[in-house]
Amino acid sequence: MQTIFLNLLKKRFLLYKKVIFNSKNIFEQSKTFISRSQACVAYSTAIRTEHKPLERIRNIGISAHIDSGKTTLTERLLFYTGKISEMHEVKGKDKIGATMDSMELERQRGITIQSAATYINWKGTNINIIDTPGHVDFTIEVERALRVLDSAVLVLCGVGGVQAQTYTVTRQMKRYNIPCIAFINKLDRIGANHLRVLEQLRERILFNSAFLNIPIGLENKHNGVIDLIHRKAVYFDGKHGEIVREDEVPTNYRSEVEQRRQELIEALSNVDETLGEMFLEEKVPSEKDIEAAVRRTCIARKFVPVLVGSALKNKGVQPVLDAVLSYLPNPSEVKNYALREEDGKSEKVLMDPSRDGSKPFVGLAFKLEASRFGQLTYIRIYQGQVSRGDVVYNTRTGKKVKISRLARMHASEMEEVSEALAGDICAFFGIDCATGDSFVADRDSMLSMESIYVPDPVISMAIKVQDQAKTDHFSKAIARFTREDPTFHCKWDNDNKEMIVSGMGELHLEIYAQRMDREYNCPVTLGKPKVAFRESLVAPCEFNYLHKKQHGGAGQFGRVSGIMEPLPPEENTKIIFSDETYGPNVPKQFVPAVEKGFRMMCEKGILTGHKIAGVKFRLQDGDNHCVDSNEISFILATVGAVKQVYEMGRWHILEPIMKVEVTAPSEFQGAIIAQITKRFGVISSVETSDGYFVLIAEVPLNDMFGYSMELRTATQGKGEYTMELSRYTPARGDVQQQLIEEYQNQLAKEAKRN
Template identity: 65%
Template sequence: MTIVTLLSRNVNLSQLSKLQPYIYGQNVRFFASPAKFIEHKPLEKLRNIGISAHIDSGKTTLTERILYYTGRISEMHEVKGKDNIGATMDSMELERQRGITIQSAATYTLWKDHNINIIDTPGHVDFTVEVERALRVLDGAILVLCAVGGVQSQTLTVNRQMKRYNVPCLAFINKLDRMGANPERVLQQVRSKLHHNAAFIQLPIGLESNTKGIVDIIAQKAIYFEGNFGEIVKEGEIPKNMNAEVNKRRQELIEHLSNADDTFGELYLNDAKITEKDIMDAIRRSCIKRKFTPVLVGTALKNKGVQPLLDAVINFLPNPGEVKNYALRENSDGESIKILLDSTRNDKNPFVGLAFKLEAGKFGQLIYFRCYQGMLKKSENLYNTRTRKKVRAQKLVRLHANQMEDVTEVYAGDIFAIFGIDCASGDTFVRDSKLDLSMESIYVPDSVVSMSVQTKHSKDRDNFAKGISRFTKEDPTLRFHYDTDNKESIISGMGELHLEIYAQRLEREYNCPVILGKPKVSFRETLTEPCEFDYLHKKQSGGAGQYARVIGIIEPLPPTKNTIIEFSDETVGTNVPKQFVPGVERGFRAMCEKGFLSGHKLAGIKFRLLDGMHHCVDSSEFAFFFAAQGAVKDVFEAGTWRVLEPIMMVEIVGPQEFQGSILGQLTKRKGIINFTEVVDEWFTIIAEVPLNEMFGYSAELRSSTQGKGEFTMEYVRYSPCLPEVQEQLVRQYQESLGIVIEKTQKSKN
């Protein structure tokens, strides 16, 4: 066993805490200057990777270790550390307080002469758009799995996102030091739940508190991590009690690889001698094609297994030139044609870049870019292919969490940022205005939770408008609108945590405290059968009077039109002069704004004006306006009315084992099941459920499916609500009117 120490480079051990070198084999690397990191490498020396996983699997801790061992930072800090500093990538104050990642953060570092761009993404499903846009621009990913929790709900979501963008990945089983760690069980879940052709390329030496190191199955050697921070890596012989297990796992790896890679399969079938290089090459080829997932192990918190993971990123994940990226161009027939982009790092090809994230920084709006083709220099002009507007790239920066470093030029494969450009997330930019190309946009999931929002103090309305405008632009899953029916502002997002975080950010960043509450449902009132009216409006109080008579019928519209109101002038002759008919229509529409049953809008009715009477002096449009209002009041008293409620089409996806409980929940919420299907142990249920019954369902679904269930809903139609719901609405409305009357009487007294 070879022990490598700092003394081999004449460095005193006492200097370790100050210099923080990283030692691997016989090499000692001290921290490189920023200029070293900014240096442009050839395409094969570049990697763009993301770190994705379920909540609290150790993504940010792993990124912190990667930055430390590669010399990017000189000190490590914990996500929920006692020093109140927090991890480098959690630069937002809220992230450090809560110990969670809210925004994806980008950085870049250097490892074994390779430039690695890293994006650390959130784990919470509420911030899933951050993962979407990161995976859209990355060439590879590290899927972090907890050795105890295994494949969890967000792991499944992240896996679907990787599949959507065809991103190759490595699996890293983290937290071997936790009680109950079982990497073997996690591997089985990766195969059964994620349907990956996966196998160990490393094995742990000990588990839980006995975690000592790892065994490299390919090179057949043991690796130990020593020193105060795991920075000293030693190689040695495999423990004798693990030889049988290592041989078994190596054979398993070879078999899985032979199924994924034809070249390697031929070697295996011909009983040829399989070398370490053969296995490495086969893993790389099959991993890039997403036919095989190598599984690595370690514990980031205890500083074990991170350096070999970095080696695997370089050895197995693709460089930008090995990934096919396409842009779309419309032909004369309006069809989109795919154009293959050239990733060569030179200025011969025209520049094509994608803006994948917007963020308001200290110096204005910051736009994150990925360069897919060509080169861009500082101060050059760009064209937005969506808006056709010309913009100028005044300042190019490379990002390290919330820190920035200026660069003068960027090439294909680089991830960078530009200040002060007005655009939307997913816009394509080119340098040549004649180049009519657009990159495939980012998938944005629909919002699932809505809440009413209002400022605590009326003086904060300007700040509220500024904050909401910025947040909705940065985060496409956050939506805001004003509900004219219920006279309240509605904010929609991916979950209650999502909306709560933005409420806190409004208070912290814009000094605008807000109140979140359950929004009101937009009920409607309609007539069940036709009802005739004959109303005379007459008023004489000195001077010119008011006189108008309207005769007609109000009738219900068919169910397909139960959300609208119609007015029909069917008068013949001059009993109602045509110049007064608009007054009748305005009076009718004004009365439809608020019903008498529950205070909601009237809908699904038609006002047919058949006849009437006027006075040559006292009649006016104003008089007929009041006559129409009186007619609607009469019909309300004489006719039969009912309340309509919005019905939503709800689609639920989850593991088959929870299907029974989900069906029970939907029945309890007065849902009607339209369709059920089970594919690959996952069920899909489509049901129609009243919107009023859907509040709180997001939390209930997650708790009853161990966080693995997801749902989307969209409006379908309005339908009569149940008698008990109608009674409750009428009672609440009458009580509110009683309170108003009571208050009015008190004020008079």
């Protein structure tokens, strides 16, 4: 009995001990939670109160041709500024992948698909960075990033040099007046030659460029760089090159340093008045004089400073950060304009980026992204400030929007903030808008920022859901992707009874098909690609059509006459309506109806059912009835007039011609030239250097399908190519005949079914 009693007391004691321990544990966890909460509040307050002056802010983009090392460079920038604690490689061999490639597909393929934003701090300056894709299929990501950035870093491969997408990126920079610095990367690779790349920058892109530093050794002997302005050798010690060590210039490089330094001064003197006067007076400019001249000319887009290194081998990255601070503009040095519509006229309004809160908020939504919190909208603030809980207005829709959550982005991660000021890039949560929408605090002003250029899709493919039970998933995916990406279109083709997706290339559409499977569990099948052919007139054709209909009471009456004529080759992707009428024959209130009817008929041509392009509709005369004429009458009259031109005019088919750049080892040059010739390509140039050759040609897009596999097979996987739209030209006779026959057969089948 005594033993039973003692066992009972022991069990009760152990139970009490466990309860006390658990209570203590809960108490400690509560203390930890409270301390973390206090820390979060303190950190949030610090973010809210610590705003850098405009001079301490940079907004830059990292842009380049595919596989030039943009994401690798960005990974080093994050590491050296303490944003990340360890670096990872783009291909994701360690199953982690680069920080900015947050999408699983990006890590598997080793390419950047979506632009990603982040921010770093270097020597007391906040730098907002957007890492952009290099592949031409995702050019919209570069387009909208450069639209909102103040400057850029143009990355070039030390072996490949200036490549196809380099031209595209520099054109985009020119479109938005973006100053840049150039970084020649991959000097550790076999065949690297920084001098050749500089010559290509000068000759191909017509940049006024010169080195700010030169490499110490190339390929496997690349050990550091030499700063030409300060005449110092810079080495990057430590496990990851994080320790920057300066030393004297090696003896065998001293003559080259003086030569390249003089080249730099001469290049600056040609475009900078201050340094030019010193050069003419034979005065020796000081280091500060040279640095000031580089900054002035770089911001004015008259000079592009060139730096060198190897991001993968951790060489030359810190000088790039220093150059961003020293030579690229802050938001106050860039002029940004908004448009105000008044009485049908557009007025440009200069934005004031001062951060004192005296100006009303103006921002531009440049990128949309789905997140677990709802739609994530990336915003560039051009004027004023925005805080959590503020109410702003969408200029396009006029709707009132409350900002419930505000954040700064670090790739796929986000950090909530209480407010953001002019010059910042931030994100709104859960608001309904579209890419390119402007937001303002002053409802009456309704300012709109200048729009983002969106290229037209160049390729279409049929898409089919493998499991019809997942049609809802497909609809959700399409709704999201078309909202996020203005170059990705989806429509139902009534003629072919199939869903058609359009985009910038095969890879573009293939990526979205894979994302539907991965993110929405909706496997799809892509059909044979369809090229965006166009139909156009060969010669001018007159029209004169009367639409008249009487059915009791008021009828329909409208006459239009004029000429439809082809546009010149450089404008053959446009359709233009010209009102050349005078007098009362065609009342001015009905002219928009005529234009509406014309544009409606241009949606589908007579030869192949493709859109009409490259034509001008000149409305010269017509007739109306005081009772029977109305808007629908003139729409139908225009429809009849275009049908007249269908029958009486001479039509032909235009096809897209692509600029193709192929890079491969020289041993495969003959085979690749034969491939391009077989595909009806016209070779523009062939350059050979260091065992590689670069072929540039113009090839019809219709003949480029399947070329990636053929190129890999012919070059043992060593060749690569890129292509971009060059222009539209008349298709070959056999192609036109084939397309017309296919269209006629299709119409005949539909007639039988009906």
